[in-house]
């Protein structure tokens with residue numbers, strides 16, 4: 001193995017990704033995260049073949065690292081002098097780390113109510129951060145920010161890193177490696193439950209399985225299930241109403257990472273659901289929090305709320321008969337628990353931690 005780790009993590013699939021030459025490759029060890037079988041929750045639900053893909057174990061704690069590694073590698077390959085983007089937190093934390101690694105400045109626009117722990121994770125890498133009024137709940141502002149990032153990037157020869165196929169189609173190819181890994185370890189599952197904000201994660205996972213169907217590495221597609229907060233269920237409502245476009249509306253969801261009132265990859269989400277025989281499902285934030293806690297208590301998996309919405313979606317789909325108890329189901333645990341310290345505080349505030357002397361033990 002070379003110093004650059006070509007041949008490990010997402011780079012095991014380098015020949016299926018956009019070309020990056022050896023000297024431009026930027027990596028921190030992203031990808032190749034564990035796929036673990038449920039030990040308790042699946043049994044209790046009557047869904048024994050339930051698996052969790054632990055994207056929370058990537059270097060900065062979310063699957064965004066797969067994209068950032070490829071984005072910064074491509075930026076160096078193409079001689080870009082900085083990167084610029086927008087984020088609800090995780091993409092920013094990830095790009096900030098990889099930009100620091102690559103030695104490039106990073107300008108990033110965030111929502112005003114960004115979770116402090118995510119903001120700090122961006123700032124430790126000395127990224128240039130700007131808070132934008134209204135971003136994250138007003139759909140017009142979101143659209144305008146995306147367009148401004150694109151314009152500024154083009155004008156300055158900067159790399160635009162918005163983690164959506166609509167804005168960074170080459171870097172987003174890295175998301176497919178999630179599916180390549182699942183296929184290698186498990187074969188094609190019956191269903192994959194994916195949290196959805198902008199839709200890029202879901203579109204990339206579907207695209208990875210589609211590629212393998214075309215190349216003959218897989219003989220069928222898994223059903224892809226789009227899991228959104230009912231406070232920001234623009235795609236799920238559009239799907240249920242048969243519109244094939246999002247139902248617009250502001251976001252009232254309290255779940256960081258999936259508060260995207262104007263999902264840039266909406267079209268790709270709808271075609272993924274159609275092609276795979278999948279569906280959309282909207283979850284109350286309370287349900288997501290509940291399953292976040294159970295993942296921690298019953299499985300030892302500490303994820304942020306967005307990382308647990310897929311499990312909430314799988315439970316609801318089983319109750320509604322959209323999947324069967326015999327199905328092999330993969331839930332994408334997209335982000336790590338330490339990212340949202342608000343939630344950690346709520347989850348632990350009733351814990352009693354007595355102060356004792358050593359001889360009272």
Ligand SMILES: *Cc1c(COP(=O)(O)O)cnc(C)c1O
Pocket residue numbers: 062063064090091163195196197198199200201202257258260304306307334335336
């Ligand atoms: C970015 C993110 C999502 C949503 O991904 P999209 O591609 O925007 O749909 C979900 N969970 C976590 C933890 C994320 O960081």
